[in-house]
Amino acid sequence: EVQLLESGGGLVQPGGSLRVSCTASGFTFSSNAMAWVRQAPGKGLEWVAAIPSTSRDIKYADSVRGRFTVSRDNSRNMMYLQMTNLRAEDTAIYYCAKDIWGWTFDVWGQGTVVTVS
């Protein structure tokens, strides 16, 4: 079964740091681009970061560029999001998602909650 599982969310103070992880299984992780998408409480979806299979040409949303870093370890089937200088507006559910074609996402994790307060 194709599956993504996020972990590492929690409560952090403004200005603090946190790293969330995504563990993939059931597909060839090293062949797929991946992304992080977040959803603030009661709000819509917001794309955060995208990382190709080779980790080249990584993209970030303007709202997180310079504060967040996405990376992946293909040998461990894992993707990470290192978040620094966190703000209240970063409070959200963070989903990892698998690209099916051209940055559309066919598999999503259940999400991990990050609260900045």
Add this chain to the structure above:
Amino acid sequence: EIVLTQSPATQSLSPGERATLSCRASQSVGSNLAWYQQKPGQAPRLLIYSASQRATGVPARFSGSGSGTDFTLTISSLEPEDFALYYCQQHSKWPLTFGGGTNVEIK
């Protein structure tokens, strides 16, 4: 940034009725548009990609159409499990953007 405007914000319908959801882009995205369904407490689910291609396992009552700036998601006959939030997403240009969503609720 490409802005996606979804309408209506809420659509109140009965089971068996047809739902027509609109997504308009602030500039052309070609056919680079996807639709997702999200239910409370769940992650989004891909329904349609490339404007009109159904994702694996998606029932045939879901169809997508459009190109350029105007797109439509149609649910031909609503089933009880179809009452949910629907989002469009463009993947033509960075940054990737989502629409604000349409809530399909039971009338």
